[in-house]
Amino acid sequence: MTNRSMNPKVDEFLSKATKWKEEYVKLRNIVLDCELSEEFKWMHPCYTFEKKNIVLIHGFKEYCALLFHKGALLKDAHGILIQQTENVQAARQIRFTNVQEIVEMESVLKAYIYEAIEVEKAGLEVNFKKDREFTIPEELKNKFDEIPALKTAFEALTPGRQRAYILHFSSPKQSKTRESRVEKCIQKILGGKGLNDCTCGLSQKLPNCDGSHKNIR
Template identity: 65%
Template sequence: MASGVKSTKIDPYFNKLKQWKEEFELLRSIVLDCEVTEDFKWMHPCYTHDNKNIVLIHGFKEYCALLFHKGALLKDPHGILIQQTENVQAARQLRFTSASQIEELQLIIKSYIDEAIEIEKAGLKVALKKHEDYAVPEELHNKFEEIPELKTAFEGLTPGRQRGYIYYISSAKQAKTREARIEKYIPHILAGKGMDDDLEDNA
């Protein structure tokens, strides 16, 4: 197996790290022991094979991680891959909280990276859900019946904004909470806004 191609232009990024410095350096050396090319994307070290994204190193307050871009296709025999949220379809994380943990798992980490490269070589793709595969919650359907212009406004939103509302409303376990969430965002939907958009932008 060929070793990776290191990029010295990323050295300053690693040198300036305050948190997870030792862990990032260790992850970098492990990843570069595989058949990848080092790059810098989305403000993070990213490792590619034939210009296809394989894995990315990133850090959070409580852990650092390797993010596999097509992690959903990995076999994960050790059951250690993490789906960040239920809405993340393709990517999966390996999370770490210490350099010793990374040292312990380095052979497993390499095997996951090697498998991710093979997946890319084979041209495999994650079967992503289509927009129409997302079910509109019953409470939202009922509100559409009650306020037809709400349905029209909702259907006029971008697919991403529609999904945002569907995720948010559906994630509430109780019908009462789902209904309250719908009520809260009726003005946004009627204004053609997403959940994070400011209504005052219409002024």
């Protein structure tokens, strides 16, 4: 326990926490015992090794968690790592609903943290899928069959724009919602626009534009 330097921004974060405060404090102490540097990134406590992100503490309505940035590379000997969604490639969570769970798992958590540090020391990297490897949802495939021009226009988009659409269409659990999202984006795709591109034709970086600035010169 040679490095216990605490970041004032994390102190402030904890002081304002209205939920999971006790859990956050315990997780913080466990991570700092592993001699990582404490930083504050993405509005959450983040812990690094030689400026490389190792683990982050965050919370949601039903749980708080340790998020391992390269969790996909950990052996997960205890089978406790969780992939938030199928589209999350590198990060993995260990979730908690009360402080007692954290106390009981302290030695295991430290073992995972030390393994994550070794992954970083070894320079290992997650082999990310290429955009074309993402699964196209059935609702979009059906529209491709119905409107062949839509498939042509979609395939003409840049890989990044294709990926954004696929993630947007795939995220809802209900097929009806996925279908609705596809329907709403058909004209944008046919127009060669990305999900967040402006539809007025003047700019491609104005999200949710209603075209009200189209006469501005």
